[in-house]
Amino acid sequence: MIKQISLAITVVVVLGSVGVSHQRGCWTNWFNDDSPRGTGDHETFPQLWGRHPAEICEHPMGIEAETTTGIPAEKTGQKLNTYSKEDGLICLNKEQKSGSCFDYKVRFECECPRQQCLENC
Structure with missing residues (x-):
């Protein structure tokens, strides 16, 4: 009985230290490759990844967007016509009451490089 309890406690401690809970990713730099001129602001993932493949992972875990003045997109x-980690952000001017989108920037959450993860995750 004592061996079973000891084993159960060991399993809980080991699983807790392995990281069963959600592990944080690392955020890329901000990208602002488009402006709201024309039809709107298009900060799309395929286009950004095509231009910056060494700076953005191929399969992001998350996305954040804010205006170039620092206002979170949600506020x-x-x-927003499109806002997802797979597609990026699209704001269409014709869908805004003011007739114009703000200028947005986006960044993506990627898996941390192994060395960085050992230090920060």
């Missing part, structure tokens, strides 16, 4: 009140 701007603007309708």
Whole structure:
């Protein structure tokens, strides 16, 4: 009985230290390759990854977007046509009450490089 309890405690301690909980990723730099001129602001993942393949992972775990003045996209009140880690961000001018999108920048959450993960994750 004592061996079983000891084994159960060991399993819990080992699983906890292995990281069963969500592991944080690392965020890329911000990207702002488009402006809201024309039809709107298009910060799409395929286009950004095509231009910056060494700086963005191929399969991001998350996305963040904010205006170039630092307002989170979720707090701007603007309708975003597209906003996902797979597709990036698209804001169409015709869908805004003001007739124009803000200028947005995006960044992506990627798996941390192994060395960095050992230090920060």
